[in-house]
Amino acid sequence: MKKTQAYKIIKQMIMRNRFTQKQLIDINQLAKELNMSRTPIQKALTQLEQEGYVTITPQVGVFIKLPTLDELHERLAVVVAIDVYMAQCAAKFITKEQLKKISNILDLMENVESEMEYEQLDHQFHRIIYQSSNNNYAFNLNKSNWDYLRYVRFTNEIFKDKFREQSQLEHRLIVQALQERDVILVRDLMERHLRRAEGLVIDEYRLSKTANLIVEK
Structure with missing residues (x-):
């Protein structure tokens, strides 16, 4: 499934510090880079939010999250x-x-x-x-x-x-x-x-x- 593939790739990007804490994670850019539609990217990011890697704020965007x-x-x-x-x-x-x-x-x-x-x-x-x-x-x-x-x-x-x-x-x-x-x-x-x-x-x-x-x- 593309969602699983997107999840693995984006998780690796995060683990390797591809994004800084205050950097907006651009879904459109990821879709273009991974040659996928926005849907599997969004689903992957939702799973990563549940696991504590990112925070998703409607109308604002997706950002790296570090724990309190x-x-x-x-x-x-x-x-x-x-x-x-x-x-x-x-x-x-x-x-x-x-x-x-x-x-x-x-x-x-x-x-x-x-x-x-x-x-x-x-x-x-x-x-x-x-x-x-x-x-x-x-x-x-x-x-x-x-x-x-x-x-x-x-x-x-x-x-x-x-x-x-x-x-x-x-x-x-x-x-x-x-x-x-x-x-x-x-x-x-x-x-x-x-x-x-x-x-x-x-x-x-x-x-x-x-x-x-x-x-x-």
Whole structure:
């Protein structure tokens, strides 16, 4: 469907910072660029509004939307709850092959130098655990949430210095609990791991919002 195609392309444009926050997103220009009519473009933008990427104001236009601090709190709360649930399920269903994969990823994480490489491996680590939960609905729901959080570019601090060392230690403990199939311990370790990251995200986002207000003044 053209609407699905338009949605994927426009979402990628937004993720890659094609539009600034105050820039009007021109539907006619997008239709021309994507060689489509206005209808699939409008439907795609409506879906993106529902997901929090844009705001559509009648008679005004379409603009990029960044979350308020409360909205970020709400989304992170949902993300953590679903991720912890999937980790619990993973403790029951994870296979030896999947355990081997995440152990190999941990080894790679200890030897990479760039934050970008570490972040990519971190995503792979969590993705394998959540896939092993055998709950496709929860996995796909949170995949959409994580796409959004990566778009916001909430923080890089979790992948730096002492935070990175702490993260890697927590990963090791989670893997050990998964190997032992200890559902309660996996749940507690994953929740502690994610709550720490959540705190860093909120703190840095609050600081960035404050800095932007100062610049605008």
